[in-house]
Each structure stands twice: as C-alpha cells, then as structure tokens.
Amino acid sequence: MTIGLKGPGLYIQGEGELDKLGKYVRKMGHTFLLICSPNNQKRIGGRIAASLQQAEKTMVYYQFGGECSKAAIQTAVEAAQAAGCDGIIGAGGGKAIDTAKAVGTNMGGLPVIIIPTIASNDSPCAGVAVIYNEQGVVVKALMMRRNPDLVLVDTGIIAGAPKKYLISGMGDALSTYFEARACRRSGAKTMARGMCSATALTLAKLCYDILLQHSVQALEAVEQHTVTPELEAVVEACVYLSGVGFECGGLAAAHAVNDGLAHVPQAHGASHGEKVAFGLLVQLQLEKASQEEWDTVLRYIRQIGLPSCLADLGIVDIRDEDIRAVASASTVPTQFTKNVRADITADEVYAAILAADTAGAHH
Numbered sequence: 387m388t389i390g391l392k393g394p395g396l397y398i399q400g401e402g403e404l405d406k407l408g409k410y411v412r413k414m415g416h417t418f419l420l421i422c423s424p425n426n427q428k429r430i431g432g433r434i435a436a437s438l439q440q441a442e443k444t445m446v447y448y449q450f451g452g453e454c455s456k457a458a459i460q461t462a463v464e465a466a467q468a469a470g471c472d473g474i475i476g477a478g479g480g481k482a483i484d485t486a487k488a489v490g491t492n493m494g495g496l497p498v499i500i501i502p503t504i505a506s507n508d509s510p511c512a513g514v515a516v517i518y519n520e521q522g523v524v525v526k527a528l529m530m531r532r533n534p535d536l537v538l539v540d541t542g543i544i545a546g547a548p549k550k551y552l553i554s555g556m557g558d559a560l561s562t563y564f565e566a567r568a569c570r571r572s573g574a575k576t577m578a579r580g581m582c583s584a585t586a587l588t589l590a591k592l593c594y595d596i597l598l599q600h601s602v603q604a605l606e607a608v609e610q611h612t613v614t615p616e617l618e619a620v621v622e623a624c625v626y627l628s629g630v631g632f633e634c635g636g637l638a639a640a641h642a643v644n645d646g647l648a649h650v651p652q653a654h655g656a657s658h659g660e661k662v663a664f665g666l667l668v669q670l671q672l673e674k675a676s677q678e679e680w681d682t683v684l685r686y687i688r689q690i691g692l693p694s695c696l697a698d699l700g701i702v703d704i705r706d707e708d709i710r711a712v713a714s715a716s717t718v719p720t721q722f723t724k725n726v727r728a729d730i731t732a733d734e735v736y737a738a739i740l741a742a743d744t745a746g747a748h749h
C-alpha cells in the first residue's frame with residue numbers, strides 16, 4: 387500500500403499575524419505580486435504593503451477582476467514579469483487565491499503565499515487551482531508543482547467577515563472525514579498520490595470532532611467580531627484540517643454531488659460548502675450510515691444553518707430531470723462517487739438524493 391502526504395510549506399494562524407507577513411516571507415523573495423480584489427486591497431492591502439516594506443520587500447498590486455480564467459492568469463503573469471516579481475501573494479476568498487496559485491505555477495514554481503480573508507472553503511492549503519472560462523464554467527483543475535509555500539490566516543480578519551462565509555466553510559469541512567473514510571475503505575487514490583493514510587484519516591476525524599464541539603461558539607464569536615479559542619479551533623479545522631484532509635484523505639460522493647448540482651440553475655445561489663453539506667447527506671444515504679451517525683450530522687447541519695434538503699438549496703420546484711442530471715453528473719467515470727463504491731449507478735445516487743431530501747426536510 388502506498389500512502390502520500392502533502393500540505394502547505396508553512397501554515398500560520400492567529401490574530402494580527404498579517405502584520406508579521408514580512409518576517410515570514412523573508413526567504414521567499416524580494417518583489418511580490420499581490421493579487422486581490424479592489425475591496426480586499428482597500429481592506430488589507432495597506433497592512434500587507436507596510437509589513438513587506440518593514441522587511442525591505444517590494445510589493446506590486448495586481449487588481450483581480452473576479453474570474454480565475456486563462457486570460458486573467460496570463461495578464462497577471464505578464465504583470466509579474468514586467469515588475470520582476472519573484473513571489474506571488476493571493477489574498478481573498480477563492481478565485482483570487484487560485485489565480486495566485488496558477489500564476490506561481492506557470493512562472494516555473496515561484497513561491498506562492500496565500501492569505502484567506504474568509505474561511506469559506508477548503509482550498510487555501512491545497513495544491514490545486516480551479517480554472518474557469520469567461521462564462522464562469524469550470525475548465526480544469528490545475529495541479530501546482532507544490533502546495534503554497536505559506537498559508538497565513540489572520541483570525542482577526544476572519545472574525546470581521548460575515549458569518550455566512552464561516553458557515554460555508556463548516557459545510558465544506560463537515561464532509562472531510564466522511565469522504566476520507568470512504569476512500570480509506572475503498573482504497574481510492576488521493577491527490578497526494580497514495581491512499582488515504584492513517585495520518586490523513588486522523589486529521590479528517592479531528593476536523594469533524596472540532597466542528598461538533600466548537601462550531602456554535604465560533605459562530606457567536608464571529609457575530610461579535612471577536613477572536614476566541616473556539617473560533618481559532620474552527621478556523622484551523624476549516625482551513626488547515628479540511629484542506630489537508632481532502633487532499634491527503636481523498637474526496638467521495640459529497641463533493642461529486644456538489645459538482646453535479648452545478649447543473650441545476652435553482653441551486654446557483656447556494657455556496658460550495660452548502661452544496662457539499664447536502665452532498666454529505668446523500669453520501670450517508672449511499673453508505674447506509676448508521677441512524678446515530680445520520681442523526682448527529684443532521685442535527686449539526688440544522689444547528690449551524692446549513693441546508694438539509696433540496697428546498698434549502700433553493701430547489702423548491704423539484705423536477706425529475708434536474709435530479710437525474712445531478713445523479714448522472716455525479717457518477718461519470720472522473721467523479722469521486724466511485725470512491726464510495728466502484729459500481730454505484732446514477733439510479734442509486736438519484737434515489738439517495740430523494741431519500742436525503744425526504745429525511746432532511748423540515749416537517
């Protein structure tokens with residue numbers, strides 16, 4: 387059996403850590419391209435520039451336009467080349483971060499520094515960037531030469547962001563353990579080029595345990611815009627454990643159903659984490675999970691305010707052809723549903739979606 391483990395070179399998390407950025411990147415380059423939206427530039431650009439300046443580093447700002455497309459990546463590469471950048475910083479929620487990963491990779495593997503401004507998904511620590519076309523449709527997943535050299539999470543910034551983002555991050559992190567466990571059982575290959583190791587499974591389980599224990603208090607902290615030990619624990623779960631957990635532990639039906647839901651326009655308003663949370667309920671149906679496990683997950687989903695049924699995702703008018711489309715997209719050969727069981731059919735997923743919807747609906 388082969389196992390593989392990968393993760394960011396350095397992970398830093400804490401309140402006020404952004405102001406120490408210059409210290410952490412001392413050996414990572416001299417001139418950095420900062421890729422972020424005008425909003426985030428206003429919010430934290432000054433602090434990033436000041437910290438880099440203190441360390442005698444130079445920063446060049448590249449205004450991110452909102453889409454991680456081939457064209458946007460190419461323009462950013464040219465800006466980095468023109469300014470002689472030897473390091474790339476991506477700050478934001480998802481797409482700006484992925485653009486930074488792609489720019490660093492396409493420039494021969496320049497050091498990449500990721501600064502998440504919200505904890506809404508499992509991507510910051512991962513060595514993959516999702517590329518879209520100009521219409522916002524996924525084109526491909528670009529594998530980086532290596533994971534980001536530094537992921538720096540300032541919990542003060544996360545605490546200052548709207549609560550809905552952390553709720554999404556919790557939904558994404560909730561599935562990590564169950565997807566890793568499915569891969570462990572089936573012997574599936576992970577993005578870390580091995581099978582789900584004992585290490586990965588343990589990290590994924592820790593992620594789940596932290597969520598169950600501290601999520602309610604973490605959300606209260608975000609409502610007050612304060613950093614508490616509970617918030618710090620949950621941010622570690624949502625950003626580090628969920629990211630390393632999915633990359634080294636593997637993905638399964640929960641993420642496949644999330645991808646499949648892209649085919650239903652009514653669900654377009656739902657976030658990645660919200661769709662993954664419902665996808666987990668579908669996976670538990672496929673796995674015929676114990677009643678106790680189902681009850682625990684459903685209770686959590688409802689307590690946090692994640693979707694437990696199709697209506698919660700925005701699918702109020704349940705059309706048979708839509709659910710069939712989700713089921714068949716989740717079971718194409720490239721999808722992760724096979725990591726639950728190799729021979730799962732679209733009909734089984736279709737039935738599991740409806741069963742999850744019925745059992746998760748509010749009565």
Ligand SMILES: [Zn+2]
Nearest residue numbers: 507508558662
């Ligand atoms: Zn995810």
